[in-house]
Structures are given as structure tokens and as C-alpha cells.
Amino acid sequence: MELATARLRLDRLRHGDAAALLAYRADPAVSRYQGWRPASLDDAAGFIQRQQAVVFDTLGSWFQFALRLRDSGELVGDLGLHFVDADTVEFGVTLSPAHQGRRLAAEAVRAALALMFDDLKRHRVYASVDPRNIACIALLERLGMRKEAHFRESWRDGDAWADDVVYAMLAREWGGRG
Ligand SMILES: CC(C)(COP(=O)(O)OP(=O)(O)OC[C@H]1O[C@@H](n2cnc3c(N)ncnc32)[C@H](O)[C@@H]1OP(=O)(O)O)[C@@H](O)C(=O)NCCC(=O)NCCS
Numbered sequence: 295m296e297l298a299t300a301r302l303r304l305d306r307l308r309h310g311d312a313a314a315l316l317a318y319r320a321d322p323a324v325s326r327y328q329g330w331r332p333a334s335l336d337d338a339a340g341f342i343q344r345q346q347a348v349v350f351d352t353l354g355s356w357f358q359f360a361l362r363l364r365d366s367g368e369l370v371g372d373l374g375l376h377f378v379d380a381d382t383v384e385f386g387v388t389l390s391p392a393h394q395g396r397r398l399a400a401e402a403v404r405a406a407l408a409l410m411f412d413d414l415k416r417h418r419v420y421a422s423v424d425p426r427n428i429a430c431i432a433l434l435e436r437l438g439m440r441k442e443a444h445f446r447e448s449w450r451d452g453d454a455w456a457d458d459v460v461y462a463m464l465a466r467e468w469g470g471r472g
Pocket residue numbers: 323324325327328385386387388389390393394395396397398399400421422423427428429430432433436
């Protein structure tokens with residue numbers, strides 16, 4: 295599965311991406327509100343290895359797109375799609391700090407939303423985010439997603455309890471945006 299936007303190419307992660315993936319995913323500022331942080335090059339390579347076996351749109355699986363600059367091919371981030379069931383998809387997006395603040399994530403997510411709603415005819419797409427993650431919340435609101443839940447102290451963040459908010463979009467809310 296491959297997608298293209300004005301500035302990005304979305305395709306599969308490759309073995310050669312491990313060092314670049316590690317560099318931004320292990321950055322504490324990037325992993326602060328995320329469930330996975332690679333501890334080593336082996337960890338990043340293992341993640342990519344497991345992704346090679348994932349068949350796109352398999353219910354229950356996460357498929358991780360690589361986000362590459364169209365011009366240079368540089369890996370600048372990744373976008374995960376969780377095929378929850380036949381109607382519902384969850385996503386998460388991550389950008390290398392060097393490429394944040396250019397609305398690249400919105401460009402990538404819009405392409406993924408078009409694929410989910412227009413091509414795969416999904417009914418609902420959602421993202422779950424820590425309410426302290428201001429950049430991510432700004433992104434979700436800019437995309438026109440609705441805040442539909444705020445769970446109090448729903449997950450353990452080290453020694454503390456943390457909240458979790460859910461933003462969603464329905465197919466009929468996407469209509470016209472693509
Ligand atoms: C969330 C993330 C993907 C956004 O990517 P991005 O391409 O840099 O996003 P944008 O350039 O559209 O910026 C997002 C918005 O956050 C705002 N923002 C960024 N940092 C901010 C801060 N510290 N305080 C307030 N607003 C901030 C930007 O101004 C922008 O708002 P706007 O669109 O209204 O102008 C990126 O910050 C990231 O990778 N974060 C680390 C990983 C992560 O937590 N991912 C979320 C998991 S779902």
C-alpha cells in the first residue's frame with residue numbers, strides 16, 4: 295500500500311529505516327506521550343521486521359506507514375493504522391522533531407482518512423491522546439475531529455496516573471473534506 299501527498303510519500307517501513315526510526319522515536323520529546331519507545335537499534339529493527347509480516351487491513355493489526363519526503367526520500371515520521379474491526383480504525387502519527395511544525399502530520403493523516411473513508415468505506419476513525427499533548431490535540435482539531443471522551447486516570451504513566459482523550463470522525467463528517 296502506497297500513498298502520495300504534495301510533500302510526502304507513504305509506504306512500508308524498510309530494513310534500512312532502522313537507524314532513522316530509532317533517532318526520532320527514541321527522542322524523549324517524541325516518546326513522552328507514546329506507548330512505544332525503542333531502546334536500541336535492534337529494537338527498531340525488530341519493529342520493522344514484524345511490520346514486514348503485517349498484511350494491510352487485517353482486522354486487529356497495526357500497519358505502520360513510513361512518512362518520507364517526496365523530494366529526498368528521507369524518513370521523517372510514521373503513521374500507524376489500527377484496523378480495530380470492519381467499521382473502525384484507530385491511528386497514531388509521529389514526526390521527527392526536525393520536521394515538526396510544518397503541518398506535515400496533517401497532510402499525512404488527511405491522506406489516510408481519505409483512504410479509510412473513500413476507498414475502504416470505514417464508518418469511524420479515532421485517535422487516543424494524552425490531554426497534555428498540545429501539538430497532537432491541535433492537529434486533531436485542525437483535522438476537524440470531534441472530542442468525544444475524556445477518561446480520567448485511565449493509564450499508568452510511570453509512577454503516576456494519566457488521562458486519555460479520544461477524538462473521532464465519522465464517514466459523514468469527512469464528506470466533502472477530501
Ligand atoms: C503531534 C505531531 C505529529 C504533530 O505534527 P506536526 O506536523 O508538527 O503538526 P503541525 O505542524 O500541524 O502542528 C500541530 C499544531 O500544534 C501546535 N503546537 C505545536 N507545539 C505546540 C506547543 N508546544 N504548544 C502549543 N501548540 C503547539 C502548532 O502550532 C500547530 O497548531 P496549528 O495547526 O493550529 O497552527 C508531532 O508534534 C509529533 O510527532 N509529536 C510527538 C509524537 C506524538 O506525541 N504523536 C501523537 C500520537 S497520536
